[in-house]
Amino acid sequence: MAELRRTTCNRDCPDACSILATVEQGRVTRLAGDPDHPVTQGFLCYRTSHFLQTQYAPDRLRTPLLRRGDTLVPVSWDEALDVAAERLLRIRAESGPAAIFHYRSGGSLGLLKLVVDYFFELFGPVTIKRGDICSGAGDAAQQLDFGEEDSHDLFDLEQARHILLWGKNVAVSGPHLIPVLRRARERGARLVLIDPVHHRTVGLCERFIQLRPAGDFALAMAVAQVLFQRGWVDPEAERYCDHLDRFGALCQSRTLSDWCQEADVTPEEAIDLAARLSDRPAAILVGWGMARRRIGGAIVRALDALGAISGNLGISGGGVSYYFKRRGAFDTSFVRGAAVAPRTVCEPLLGAEVLRMADPPIRAIWITAGNPVAMLPESLTVQEALRTREFVVVVDSFLTDTARLAHLVLPTTTLLEADDLLGAYGHHYLGVARPVVPPPEGVRSDLEIVQALAARVGLGDALAGDAAAWKRRLLAPKLGPHGVTLEDLERGAVRNPLAPRILFADRTFPTPTGRVNLICEAPPAGPAPPPDYPLWLLSLSTEWSQASQWARPVHGPAQVTVHPAAAGGLPDGALARLESQVSSMIVRVRHDPRQRRDVAIVPKGGHLRDGRCANALIRAATTDLGEGGALYDERVRIVPLAP
Ligand SMILES: Nc1nc2c(c(=O)[nH]1)N[C@H]1C(S)=C(S)[C@@H](COP(=O)(O)OP(=O)(O)OC[C@H]3O[C@@H](n4cnc5c(=O)[nH]c(N)nc54)[C@H](O)[C@@H]3O)O[C@H]1N2
Ligand SMILES: Nc1nc2c(c(=O)[nH]1)N[C@H]1C(S)=C(S)[C@@H](COP(=O)(O)OP(=O)(O)OC[C@H]3O[C@@H](n4cnc5c(=O)[nH]c(N)nc54)[C@H](O)[C@@H]3O)O[C@H]1N2
Numbered sequence: 001m002a003e004l005r006r007t008t009c010n011r012d013c014p015d016a017c018s019i020l021a022t023v024e025q026g027r028v029t030r031l032a033g034d035p036d037h038p039v040t041q042g043f044l045c046y047r048t049s050h051f052l053q054t055q056y057a058p059d060r061l062r063t064p065l066l067r068r069g070d071t072l073v074p075v076s077w078d079e080a081l082d083v084a085a086e087r088l089l090r091i092r093a094e095s096g097p098a099a100i101f102h103y104r105s106g107g108s109l110g111l112l113k114l115v116v117d118y119f120f121e122l123f124g125p126v127t128i129k130r131g132d133i134c135s136g137a138g139d140a141a142q143q144l145d146f147g148e149e150d151s152h153d154l155f156d157l158e159q160a161r162h163i164l165l166w167g168k169n170v171a172v173s174g175p176h177l178i179p180v181l182r183r184a185r186e187r188g189a190r191l192v193l194i195d196p197v198h199h200r201t202v203g204l205c206e207r208f209i210q211l212r213p214a215g216d217f218a219l220a221m222a223v224a225q226v227l228f229q230r231g232w233v234d235p236e237a238e239r240y241c242d243h244l245d246r247f248g249a250l251c252q253s254r255t256l257s258d259w260c261q262e263a264d265v266t267p268e269e270a271i272d273l274a275a276r277l278s279d280r281p282a283a284i285l286v287g288w289g290m291a292r293r294r295i296g297g298a299i300v301r302a303l304d305a306l307g308a309i310s311g312n313l314g315i316s317g318g319g320v321s322y323y324f325k326r327r328g329a330f331d332t333s334f335v336r337g338a339a340v341a342p343r344t345v346c347e348p349l350l351g352a353e354v355l356r357m358a359d360p361p362i363r364a365i366w367i368t369a370g371n372p373v374a375m376l377p378e379s380l381t382v383q384e385a386l387r388t389r390e391f392v393v394v395v396d397s398f399l400t401d402t403a404r405l406a407h408l409v410l411p412t413t414t415l416l417e418a419d420d421l422l423g424a425y426g427h428h429y430l431g432v433a434r435p436v437v438p439p440p441e442g443v444r445s446d447l448e449i450v451q452a453l454a455a456r457v458g459l460g461d462a463l464a465g466d467a468a469a470w471k472r473r474l475l476a477p478k479l480g481p482h483g484v485t486l487e488d489l490e491r492g493a494v495r496n497p498l499a500p501r502i503l504f505a506d507r508t509f510p511t512p513t514g515r516v517n518l519i520c521e522a523p524p525a526g527p528a529p530p531p532d533y534p535l536w537l538l539s540l541s542t543e544w545s546q547a548s549q550w551a552r553p554v555h556g557p558a559q560v561t562v563h564p565a566a567a568g569g570l571p572d573g574a575l576a577r578l579e580s581q582v583s584s585m586i587v588r589v590r591h592d593p594r595q596r597r598d599v600a601i602v603p604k605g606g607h608l609r610d611g612r613c614a615n616a617l618i619r620a621a622t623t624d625l626g627e628g629g630a631l632y633d634e635r636v637r638i639v640p641l642a643p
């Protein structure tokens with residue numbers, strides 16, 4: 001008999017959907033979106049609605065694998081965990097805990113992954129990562145400007161007269177925003193997209209401003225200049241913004257046409273954006289991706305300033321929304337992180353830093369929910385860093401590019417087997433993940449794995465407790481006083497009672513002065529681009545994968561999408577070599593006359609072993625703020641294959 005079971009998607013995605021799984025004779029046969037969830041609204045994205053192919057993939061790992069020479073051989077859990085405990089204890093005794101590096105990424109956003117961090121903090125504290133490959137620059141920018149990073153309630157968008165989608169591909173990366181945007185539009189909101197790439201989200205908007213990559217700072221300055229010159233700056237702005245005069249001087253330090261030329265937009269486009277912002281309320285929705293470049297922090301700060309001086313902060317239908325505080329409802333204070341870690345590895349520079357670190361060198365790396373070889377820049381350096389360590393453990397469900405380099409691979413649960421708590425970074429609803437089916441024989445959750453390891457190293461008691469007990473521990477301190485229990489979350493999504501509907505409604509900000517910290521300096525000019533590499537490499541989310549987790553098999557070379565005039569004379573469909581100054585890969589050229597002539601678009605998440613990995617071509621570099629990854633600044637060229 002078929003049974004419907006509900007869980008919450010744990011993928012690194014703003015939507016954190018409520019999933020209804022049909023289970024027949026112990027097997028999941030169908031996945032659908034929960035119609036009762038206010039954001040999921042009964043539908044799932046492509047990649048999660050096709051997840052059963054991954055769940056039941058023949059290459060899913062079902063037993064621990066231990067390296068013997070060049071091969072990974074199946075071993076029992078007891079042997080695997082004994083080896084792990086013995087090696088970690090020995091390295092700690094010989095070199096101290098700083099010689100062990102725990103790297104955790106976004107394979108699952110479940111809050112219980114913190115228990116893995118907790119284990120390594122008690123065992124060490126060990127070396128951990130700092131910075132953030134995903135949103136480091138934007139997070140730091142908003143913290144600096146507003147003193148806090150969160151967003152208006154998602155449904156407050158319906159009150160907006162204008163919505164500026166600034167570098168955001170909702171059709172691919174967070175499709176559950178689409179119904180909200182449609183409703184806002186029906187209520188009269190007017191939408192504009194500001195993005196160098198022509199993509200499906202263009203279809204939702206009445207206007208598309210296809211600026212130069214990284215031209216956003218200049219465009220924001222042009223818009224701010226218009227606001228000042230036309231008297232459209234909020235008369236109250238002086239009261240709640242610091243150094244408004246210096247910001248005014250900055251945006252007026254060049255002519256409108258100079259700023260617009262730098263951004264490759266027309267002055268009319270800048271004036272139009274200024275007019276929209278002054279026709280309050282106008283909401284700016286900032287994409288997570290657009291700040292992944294050298295000046296990403298300055299760009300987000302410039303957008304924060306636009307929202308502030310135009311009077312759109314603290315009002316319904318306004319705001320500069322980037323990230324929703326997905327952990328805000330939970331007590332995560334039991335993990336102290338960088339405050340106690342002996343040292344940290346900058347995430348975007350992981351390969352080089354691991355290779356360089358001394359006193360002690362990094363001898364062991366434990367990788368939780370990450371595929372750094374495919375997903376961090378300079379894949380070949382990351383690969384080298386892992387290959388040269390003494391002991392690498394990867395906990396994953398598949399033999400990824402990263403797992404292939406491990407000494408020990410431990411098979412773990414998927415999103416349909418997860419037992420966890422979820423917040424979302426695209427709305428304020430909280431959810432629980434409950435296993436809709438048990439994991440296959442031989443597969444263990446991250447929690448079970450660290451608990452078994454803890455028992456072997458004398459930390460069994462500290463790590464004790466089943467998933468439900470850890471959930472309660474995370475929930476009780478902040479949600480308890482609001483009467484929200486685990487059982488409530490199990491019945492259906494609950495809006496985080498701590499999240500305000502309108503952020504900064506009293507126009508006071510948790511900055512040192514209580515006011516918005518407006519940016520007052522332009523970012524320094526970067527190095528001149530290499531003249532022979534005319535295209536910006538944009539490796540962007542695709543519908544068919546979650547980062548390196550593909551929902552359908554991919555074959556052959558990666559596709560590069562370019563304007564026909566940027567294809568180096570090659571016809572549509574031709575094979576070519578895509579080259580950066582560090583490496584190259586074979587690609588299939590796709591012409592798209594809607595694109596700019598200076599961009600080359602490839603999918604994010606290609607595997608290195610298939611020769612589809614954009615990160616092999618991208619140099620590791622950090623952003624101006626927050627130690628994010630400047631992933632989208634690499635320049636490339638397309639060259640014909642040698643005959
Ligand atoms: N299907 C799918 N969905 C995903 C993911 C996935 O891999 N696949 N990944 C998830 C993750 S980890 C995240 S962080 C989010 C990311 O969510 P988004 O940030 O919305 O991600 P993208 O779809 O990559 O969109 C980034 C946008 O920034 C634009 N952009 C690039 N450079 C610039 C620039 O200089 N200026 C401007 N204005 N725009 C620029 C790109 O053209 C693109 O449209 O999505 C999540 N959702
Ligand atoms: N060139 C380029 N690089 C990028 C980006 C880009 O746009 N362009 N985007 C960046 C962004 S936004 C992000 S967030 C990162 C993402 O980088 P990662 O977080 O490393 O990406 P994933 O491919 O999702 O890898 C996570 C791994 O976790 C595994 N996993 C899933 N669930 C679990 C679990 O419960 N436990 C464990 N132990 N493992 C699990 C999956 O099988 C997968 O192999 O990549 C960044 N890299």
Ligand SMILES: [Mo]
Binds near residue numbers: 012134135288
């Ligand atoms: Mo991300």
